[in-house]
Amino acid sequence: MISIYISYYFNSIIVPNYFFFHLKLKYLSSSSMRLYENPQNSAFILKVHFRLTAISIEQIYFFASNLPSWSLETQLFKSSLPVQMFLQSKLKEKMNTPLDAFWIGLMDSQTEGRWFWVDGSPxxxxxxxxxxxxxxxxxxxxxxxxxxxxxxxTENIKDLNNWVDHSCHVQIKSVCEKPAEM
Incomplete structure (x- = not known):
């Protein structure tokens, strides 16, 4: 049996928020494999057909775009969505404008310079x-x-060094992570 990890995000129609799912697929050995040529651009497409045996959601990330303040985000997500670590590259993809930003669930409000996630872990x-x-x-x-x-x-950030400390009272988007419970 082989496991594949894929990622998928869902843009909610009702409210402008995003759910990002990190999925794990398990399947038995492939039953057929074919190589096709795309006549429009001479690219090759590999199609693999397989029998899916299981799908599990590994992590769920919620991107809130309704601009909660830090205290509101903490109230909304602390108990049900503990923030541990997030996918830096996926988060950067969700940023639309040069000055776009997300709260990530990290603070030093108890002791200056000692950083803790909202679930209390250092x-x-x-x-x-x-x-x-x-x-x-x-x-x-x-x-x-x-x-x-x-x-x-921002325009001048080309790597992942893009954390900044800021006042907790500013209203911006946020992201939270929750281990999937099946």
């Missing part, structure tokens, strides 16, 4: 993706400083 020191000069705890938008972390996309 930030793994090897998982730092800070943008140059961050975190800086600037008092520009809030005299109390910046205690919450957002992931931003």
């Amino acid at each position: 930030l793994d020191p090897s998982l730092r993706f800070w943008y140059k000069g961050e975190p800086n705890n600037s008092a520009g938008t809030n005299p109390a400083g910046e205690d919450c972390v957002m992931m931003v996309k």
Whole structure:
């Protein structure tokens, strides 16, 4: 039996939010394999037919685009969607404008410089993706400083170092992760 991991996102029609599913497919050995040539662009297409035996959802990510504040996001997701780690590349794909951003569920509101996820687990020191000069705890938008972390996309960021600390009271999109329960 072979396992394949794929990802899929669903754009909700009712509310402008995204659900991103990381799926695991299991199938028995392939039953047929064919190579086709596409006459329009001379590309080759490989079609594999197989018998699917199981589908499991490994993780579910929720991209909220209704701009909750940090405290509202924490109330909405802390109990049911604990934030652990997120898919950096997929999150960047969801960002539409150069200054688009997402809350990622990381904060140092208890002790400055000690970062914790909303479920209480500490930030793994090897998982730092800070943008140059961050975190800086600037008092520009809030005299109390910046205690919450957002992931931003700007024109000059070409890698994954795109975390910035910011005031928790700013309303931007958010992302949460929940282990799938089947």
